[in-house]
Amino acid sequence: MPATDLSLLVKAAEQAGDIACRFSGPEAKRWDKPGGAGPVTEADLAVNAMLEDMLQQARPGYGWLSEETEDNDVRLLREKVFIIDPIDGTRSFAEGSRTWAHSFAVADHGKVTAAVIYLPQRELMYTAAKGQGADCNGNPIQVSPATExxxxxxxxxxxxxxxxxxxxxxxxxxxxxxxxxxxxxxxxxxxxxxxxxxxxxxxxxxxxxxxxxxxxxxxxxxxxxxxxxxxxxxxxxxxxxxxxxxxxxxxxxxxxxxxxxxxxxxx
Structure with a gap:
């Protein structure tokens, strides 16, 4: 049976975490993107390369939007699109912090239908699928009940x-x-x-x-x-x-x- 979009994103996040954690934050090669667009490391690019191959091979009809891939208009012709941040919090990653994340989503006609946010160094896997609720490490989560x-x-x-x-x-x-x-x-x-x-x-x-x-x-x-x-x-x-x-x-x-x-x- 073909994997659902969510299970595919979870598998991709696990592999992304394995790759990123092989790099030692401050020791990873780092440089600044042109135009003040922020830093990038060799880990960002390694994760992105894996994701491009894995996800686009699994869903060849989906568009592709990633922070670390040069954008083009092809994705605008697709009903569904991957929206990918290989490492969100690159500065933190490069400084050796654990508060960086992989952030992956699928959008269908502009609305997100499957999503994963994974912090491998904190062992936190957040997942959601449209109409199925949201989880962290398999346990249901809810927003705060606070009113003030x-x-x-x-x-x-x-x-x-x-x-x-x-x-x-x-x-x-x-x-x-x-x-x-x-x-x-x-x-x-x-x-x-x-x-x-x-x-x-x-x-x-x-x-x-x-x-x-x-x-x-x-x-x-x-x-x-x-x-x-x-x-x-x-x-x-x-x-x-x-x-x-x-x-x-x-x-x-x-x-x-x-x-x-x-x-x-x-x-």
């Missing part, structure tokens, strides 16, 4: 609290925390450890796609910073920020944001 933003932990970088992003120039009260990987932040909202997360900068689809389904299947809501639902496999694959959380906290953040504020330069 002021007493909730929200994952956000400090620049997101700058006055010009918020109506009245004052961000709402909440307990701010941070994790360097966007995929990991989304997973920790899906499993209820944090009530919500936000990033107000334009965000690449490969950082967000897997977490989008995880949060929705765990009972949460995820939109851009103006409250619009996310659609994936866009010609220019960047999203207008992300606000995610359980319904109450996500709505509280959206209500407090100025929808006309510009995005910020860092997340």
């Amino acid at each position: 933003l002021s007493s909730s932990e929200v994952l956000a970088a400090k620049p997101n609290l700058q006055a010009h992003h918020w109506l009245g120039g004052t961000p709402p009260e909440f307990i701010r925390s941070y994790r360097p990987s966007l995929a990991y932040r989304l997973a920790k909202v899906a499993d209820g450890r944090f009530g919500a997360m936000l990033t107000l900068r334009p965000s690449w689809e490969w950082d967000i796609a897997a977490g989008d389904l995880l949060i929705r299947e765990a009972g949460g809501i995820l939109t851009d910073q103006t409250g619009r639902p996310l659609c994936f496999n866009n010609p220019h694959p960047r999203l207008n920020g992300v606000v995610a959380g359980n319904p109450a906290l996500q709505n509280s953040l959206l209500t407090a944001l100025d929808p006309n504020a510009p995005g910020i330069a860092g997340h």
Whole structure:
């Protein structure tokens, strides 16, 4: 019997983790991408090469969008597309931290239908399939039940609290925390450890796609910073920020944001 998209992504994530963990963070060869696009390591490229071969061979009719593959318009002609971040949190990986993740998704007509976020060095495998709920290591997960933003932990970088992003120039009260990987932040909202997360900068689809389904299947809501639902496999694959959380906290953040504020330069 052919593997489902989710089981295929899980197998790919396990193999990706094996490859990435062969490299010793700070000792892995590293260089900066052109145009200030951030760092890349030999581990990113090794994982991406394996994924290109494995996933496209298994699903030759699917499109391909990956942070480490030069983009082209072919994917726009496909109903289904892989959206891949070989290593999310490359800086953390290169510094020897364990808070980096593999983030893989399949989108069908712009909506994510299968997703995996895997942190091999923390032994955390987050999975979701459309209509089937979300799990971590095989156990069902749900977003936080918290209703009061002021007493909730929200994952956000400090620049997101700058006055010009918020109506009245004052961000709402909440307990701010941070994790360097966007995929990991989304997973920790899906499993209820944090009530919500936000990033107000334009965000690449490969950082967000897997977490989008995880949060929705765990009972949460995820939109851009103006409250619009996310659609994936866009010609220019960047999203207008992300606000995610359980319904109450996500709505509280959206209500407090100025929808006309510009995005910020860092997340």
